[in-house]
Amino acid sequence: MFKRIWSLVIKEFVHLINDWWMPAFMLFGGIMELLLVGWATSRPITNLPLMVLDQDQSAASRAVVTALENTGTFTLEAQAPDMETIQDALDRGQINAAVIIPPDFDNEIASSTGRPTLAILLNGAESIPATAALRAIEGVTRDMGKRITLRRLGLRPENFADFNPSLRVWFNEALSEALYTIPAELGLMLEFTVLLFAALSFSRERELGTLEQLLVMPFSSLEIIIGKSIPVVLVGLFDFVLMLGMVHLAFGVPVRGSLALLLILAFGYLLVELGKGMVISVISRTQHQAFLLVMMIGMADFMFTGYAAPVESMPQIIQYVANLVPAYHWLTIMRGILLKGAGMEILWPNVLALAVLGLVIGTFSLRYVRRALD
Amino acid sequence: MSLRHLRAIIRKEINHIIRDRMTFILVMLTPITMLFIMAYALTVDIEHIPIAVLDFDRSSTSRAFVQRITEGKDLNLQTYMDTLDEVNDLLMRGEIKAALVINPAFEHDLLSLRGMPLQIIIDGTEPATGGFALDQIGGRADAFVGELLAAQIGEQGRALSLQPIDLRVRTLYNPSLKPRVDMIPGLISMMLGFPALSVALTLAHEREHGTLEQVMATPVGRAELLLGKIIPYIIVGLINVIVIPVIAMVTFHIPFNGSFPLFFLLSAVFLFAILSMGMIIGVFIRTQPAALALSFLVIFFPGFFLTGIFFPIASMPEIMRIEALVLPGTHYAIITRGVFLPGVGLDVLWPYGVMMLGLGIGFTAVGVLFFRKKLG
Numbered sequence: 001m002f003k004r005i006w007s008l009v010i011k012e013f014v015h016l017i018n019d020w021w022m023p024a025f026m027l028f029g030g031i032m033e034l035l036l037v038g039w040a041t042s043r044p045i046t047n048l049p050l051m052v053l054d055q056d057q058s059a060a061s062r063a064v065v066t067a068l069e070n071t072g073t074f075t076l077e078a079q080a081p082d083m084e085t086i087q088d089a090l091d092r093g094q095i096n097a098a099v100i101i102p103p104d105f106d107n108e109i110a111s112s113t114g115r116p117t118l119a120i121l122l123n124g125a126e127s128i129p130a131t132a133a134l135r136a137i138e139g140v141t142r143d144m145g146k147r148i149t150l151r152r153l154g155l156r157p158e159n160f161a162d163f164n165p166s167l168r169v170w171f172n173e174a175l176s177e178a179l180y181t182i183p184a185e186l187g188l189m190l191e192f193t194v195l196l197f198a199a200l201s202f203s204r205e206r207e208l209g210t211l212e213q214l215l216v217m218p219f220s221s222l223e224i225i226i227g228k229s230i231p232v233v234l235v236g237l238f239d240f241v242l243m244l245g246m247v248h249l250a251f252g253v254p255v256r257g258s259l260a261l262l263l264i265l266a267f268g269y270l271l272v273e274l275g276k277g278m279v280i281s282v283i284s285r286t287q288h289q290a291f292l293l294v295m296m297i298g299m300a301d302f303m304f305t306g307y308a309a310p311v312e313s314m315p316q317i318i319q320y321v322a323n324l325v326p327a328y329h330w331l332t333i334m335r336g337i338l339l340k341g342a343g344m345e346i347l348w349p350n351v352l353a354l355a356v357l358g359l360v361i362g363t364f365s366l367r368y369v370r371r372a373l374d
Numbered sequence: 375m376s377l378r379h380l381r382a383i384i385r386k387e388i389n390h391i392i393r394d395r396m397t398f399i400l401v402m403l404t405p406i407t408m409l410f411i412m413a414y415a416l417t418v419d420i421e422h423i424p425i426a427v428l429d430f431d432r433s434s435t436s437r438a439f440v441q442r443i444t445e446g447k448d449l450n451l452q453t454y455m456d457t458l459d460e461v462n463d464l465l466m467r468g469e470i471k472a473a474l475v476i477n478p479a480f481e482h483d484l485l486s487l488r489g490m491p492l493q494i495i496i497d498g499t500e501p502a503t504g505g506f507a508l509d510q511i512g513g514r515a516d517a518f519v520g521e522l523l524a525a526q527i528g529e530q531g532r533a534l535s536l537q538p539i540d541l542r543v544r545t546l547y548n549p550s551l552k553p554r555v556d557m558i559p560g561l562i563s564m565m566l567g568f569p570a571l572s573v574a575l576t577l578a579h580e581r582e583h584g585t586l587e588q589v590m591a592t593p594v595g596r597a598e599l600l601l602g603k604i605i606p607y608i609i610v611g612l613i614n615v616i617v618i619p620v621i622a623m624v625t626f627h628i629p630f631n632g633s634f635p636l637f638f639l640l641s642a643v644f645l646f647a648i649l650s651m652g653m654i655i656g657v658f659i660r661t662q663p664a665a666l667a668l669s670f671l672v673i674f675f676p677g678f679f680l681t682g683i684f685f686p687i688a689s690m691p692e693i694m695r696i697e698a699l700v701l702p703g704t705h706y707a708i709i710t711r712g713v714f715l716p717g718v719g720l721d722v723l724w725p726y727g728v729m730m731l732g733l734g735i736g737f738t739a740v741g742v743l744f745f746r747k748k749l750g
Contacts, residue, residue, distance in 0.1 A: 026670075149523075165512070166492070169504070289400055300407075
């Protein structure tokens, strides 16, 4: 049996080498692109175009503008002459936010009971930059406000440095954006690579008419399935190790937990995705269909990796659905081991969920594929 | 170029698409399915973030403080803890996203105006929730201190807080800053990109099966053949251009403030550009697996991450900003958001339309040229 499976594995690798474009694109192209995307997007949100309408033109209003510039979040566009310009720029999507400083801003600050006003307009058509802009503006006004109050009370701000709570950021002391975007991007790349390879395994042979040849040979369906699976899992693991090494070198993504555990669990996760891919591969009559199904399933899974929005904030029913997505558990495991240095004692609920999902998908997949082949 | 030839190719291609019922259904339904999945997954209000409190002070002031921090819907007091180890453990398990550590002298130091011995711990692996929690806690802590100060210094009778600046925030087009209101219009470019993947695959399919030579032996010209291949998918795409906004508006209450004919027109231009990209892949690559891998890498992955849907283009490095201009999705995302939300017209959107048209013509030219060389 092993000999026959071995010959099937050899056959698959001969195919891969003959049609080497596909593995080359998927592995090396994929890694290059992961590095590129990681480089472009794993950074704080900066340079958001901001417009200021300064109706006060005082020292205080200029201090606000300088403080906003110093956050690094904004690039200041030219001062707006009037509200129409701001409205127009917002409509055109040229700016993400605008700050309007009213004429009496300075006086209100100077008076002991004044309540200086700042009007903020945000471009909600891009919610992610708008949220970042709001946070930066709130930070600036909070600092200014504190200083104003202390001055009004006749106190010196230096004495009140102790009123700022001390902050500790766990698992990511430098607040590096790479540490949370890269794992999700890597996870997506890995999932697609494995799903695509697996989904092509039978659909391609069927479309090219070679599946019949394979079936008339003296292989049992189980042997064929195993023979098809081994190269997929090997390629997937190789891809994972390569990508992990690259992001570790390029973006300093740490491996704080046990690398061995990570690799073992990666192997398990790949088996689950393999099961999904095999089902797709048998359902699809052509490679085209297989590809569309992979794209759809992969993109749906991506919604639960916490990249676009935190899963914990989704409606309860969606969170139940998320628990059925292998990629969700895998991302939790990967982040846990890479960033938190977590071990099995912490990760067991996700590992268990992944194992149950794997068992269900694997059993279904095996029965379904065998029936389809026989 | 003859219309008759073009029509013959289109008819052949449509026959292909329809005869293969399953593929047809998939090509038609993938974009709509994506819409539903995304709309449900992006219904996010950041609230109920679990936090823990480690209160070493156990005074009435510290209790009032905790009460104050967790009075809203956004931060949920999950539990009171006794030791720092327990807090670490919960953070490790991801059961809490932030923690407050109130030091023993909290009440004493606050009432004697020495400071606020408080430590905020956040989970740095999830900045979306951690950063949010930090902002909320920081703001409420300031307000709390302000009131204490006012009471201490005897400025009663007038509302004094550490936040005398009255920040009046108005968010246009999407007042509650719900991600799905702007993400769904932004992601339409991904949904309409599916037909482009199909174009790349059908061309590669013909080469793989050797049927392209048969067609080439007929008097049909190369440009006719390529256009004939693309147009059916433009039609499929245009049907989706009508269906997707209707579902987005009716089912998910995404506002559509602009002009529909304009949206339709610019979507057609986008389809032309993105399908031409698919065509180039199909022309260069001779097997389907390779075409599929390449269209994933060229159309899908960058279309997702580098077109400004999730990460603003302004914050990217210079080179990537230029690269983003070559992706039709970048321009189309601006157009869809502009038409859906502020409801702007052609006077604002024409540069993006022109860019997409230019890209489409450029891609098609490259495709036709190389097609000629390869088969000529």
